[in-house]
Amino acid sequence: MGKLENTKRYVYLPVYLPYLPNTKSTKRKREQSEIKKEPIEDKPKEQKETKQLKKEEKKEVKKDHRYQAPVAQKNAIEAKQIVLDNLKVYKPMEGQDMETITLEYPGRDCREEFLLAISNNPDEYAPITDIYNTVQLIASECLPKGTANNFGDSRIGIIRNIMKACHKQITADLKDGILAFNAVMLELKDSGVFDNCEIKGPPASFDLITHILEQSYARSIAPKSHLLNHYEGFSNNVYGEIKHSFVHELIREADIKSTDIFLDMGSGIGNVVLQIAAECLCESYGIEIMEIPSNFAKKQRNEFLSRMRYYSKPCGRIFLKQGDFLEDESISKVISKADVIFLCF
Numbered sequence: 138m139g140k141l142e143n144t145k146r147y148v149y150l151p152v153y154l155p156y157l158p159n160t161k162s163t164k165r166k167r168e169q170s171e172i173k174k175e176p177i178e179d180k181p182k183e184q185k186e187t188k189q190l191k192k193e194e195k196k197e198v199k200k201d202h203r204y205q206a207p208v209a210q211k212n213a214i215e216a217k218q219i220v221l222d223n224l225k226v227y228k229p230m231e232g233q234d235m236e237t238i239t240l241e242y243p244g245r246d247c248r249e250e251f252l253l254a255i256s257n258n259p260d261e262y263a264p265i266t267d268i269y270n271t272v273q274l275i276a277s278e279c280l281p282k283g284t285a286n287n288f289g290d291s292r293i294g295i296i297r298n299i300m301k302a303c304h305k306q307i308t309a310d311l312k313d314g315i316l317a318f319n320a321v322m323l324e325l326k327d328s329g330v331f332d333n334c335e336i337k338g339p340p341a342s343f344d345l346i347t348h349i350l351e352q353s354y355a356r357s358i359a360p361k362s363h364l365l366n367h368y369e370g371f372s373n374n375v376y377g378e379i380k381h382s383f384v385h386e387l388i389r390e391a392d393i394k395s396t397d398i399f400l401d402m403g404s405g406i407g408n409v410v411l412q413i414a415a416e417c418l419c420e421s422y423g424i425e426i427m428e429i430p431s432n433f434a435k436k437q438r439n440e441f442l443s444r445m446r447y448y449s450k451p452c453g454r455i456f457l458k459q460g461d462f463l464e465d466e467s468i469s470k471v472i473s474k475a476d477v478i479f480l481c482f
């Protein structure tokens with residue numbers, strides 16, 4: 138990463154680099170954040186500093202780029218639809234018929250239908266794994282601070298029962314577990330605990346964002362992902378995607394803040410732009426020259442934003458455009474105002 142001005146950060150990543158090394162500077166940042174968490178001694182000067190810090194944190198929340206995009210109000214693509222569109226590769230989880238379950242999400246009026254189906258091909262979408270991960274992450278990552286967890290976890294309660302039913306593939310037990318999960322979720326929703334999460338709540342965790350990105354990819358891109366292979370090898374337009382864990386490290390390394398403006402030059406299907414908007418709550422731009430990945434990126438953004446609402450999580454403003462960053466006039470304006478510019482070839 139090179140620094141050309143005080144405020145602008147440039148990140149260039151050659152596509153052959155598999156991961157960002159754990160450099161000394163990354164380590165130092167981690168140590169600093171650990172020091173901040175230590176208890177503060179009872180000294181007037183330090184108390185003042187703490188108050189000042191808290192004030193600044195509050196200001197930060199006001200200044201971030203979270204945004205409720207109108208497109209997020211649309212319903213997400215149902216898991217059931219993925220299976221119905223590719224029915225020949227699935228069989229019922231148990232017995233003769235594929236049963237349907239409906240899962241309640243934290244967002245108002247947000248629920249999704251899943252078919253209890255299994256595929257023999259590990260590359261295909263796996264609805265049972267999706268249910269398994271979704272309920273666990275909702276219970277562990279979506280409850281606002283101070284809310285009692287009546288879902289349990291992998292060792293106890295409703296979540297344990299659902300996980301067990303998924304492992305043993307017992308339809309009746311899984312349906313009972315989901316009914317119990319929905320009852321708790323509906324009670325929480327009625328009490329209003331999720332109401333202000335998108336406006337005032339903290340960003341989603343990395344684990345939850347990774348899960349939402351995977352859900353969005355499975356629904357908006359995977360069914361037609363073969364179209365992404367039609368590119369000339371070793372050209373600038375060769376298509377590739379970076380791992381979510383790598384982008385997570387990049388956020389630390391480039392120190393991307395909620396007040397920053399981020400630009401991905403050559404944004405592909407938009408993975409990096411979406412992850413950064415969700416993790417940092419910053420304004421996130423992407424430009425992609427090729428028509429197919431650019432169209433996929435827009436579909437994936439719509440699905441991702443709907444799903445962020447399903448989980449009641451905030452997201453930064455997202456702008457995606459098809460064009461050549463060497464010629465596009467509107468992007469040259471973004472280049473001049475961006476704080477972090479990312480290039481991966």
Ligand SMILES: C[S@@+](CC[C@H](N)C(=O)[O-])C[C@H]1O[C@@H](n2cnc3c(N)ncnc32)[C@H](O)[C@@H]1O
Pocket residue numbers: 152373374375376377378379401402403404405406407408409424425426427430460461462463481482
């Ligand atoms: C290796 S991919 C990276 C995709 C994305 N940044 C990611 O990490 O998931 C590089 C992308 O840059 C695009 N690209 C190449 N030249 C470009 C240009 N002049 N303007 C816009 N996009 C370009 C390619 O089409 C390709 O999708």
